[in-house]
Amino acid sequence: MDIHRLQWLAGCWEQRSAARVTQEQWMAPAGGSMHGMSRTVAGASTRAWEWLRIALHDGRLSYIALPSGQKETAFAATTITDTLAVFENPAHDFPQTISYRRVSADSVVARIAAVTNGRTRGMDIPMARCR
Numbered sequence: 001m002d003i004h005r006l007q008w009l010a011g012c013w014e015q016r017s018a019a020r021v022t023q024e025q026w027m028a029p030a031g032g033s034m035h036g037m038s039r040t041v042a043g044a045s046t047r048a049w050e051w052l053r054i055a056l057h058d059g060r061l062s063y064i065a066l067p068s069g070q071k072e073t074a075f076a077a078t079t080i081t082d083t084l085a086v087f088e089n090p091a092h093d094f095p096q097t098i099s100y101r102r103v104s105a106d107s108v109v110a111r112i113a114a115v116t117n118g119r120t121r122g123m124d125i126p127m128a129r130c131r
Contacts, residue, residue, distance in 0.1 A: 001061045001080040003029045003054060008082065008102050013127035020047065024127065032056060063087035063098055
């Protein structure tokens, strides 16, 4: 899978509501990797943050997350296209699947999901390009 097909994910993305703002920023593919970060702010407090990278891990292109100081977790790529990226780790509790779908040049929808006791639960995170 070619990481350069994820060029569309590079840049700053934001989900904004009256209660909180989540921003996610990705560097363009270079040297076989993409590096990113995410931060959620509510009022004057940072509620969550995450260091992210997409790179080779155990010989496979993977999404590697280090959320709010927790243990690093890798999710192997299962689909990489010019409009969709899907990463999976069925052994992880939640999420087991992380995906990004390009809606337009200025809009993406991230999705996190997992199967627990035979039921899929998940959440869509629509984001708009920001400065």
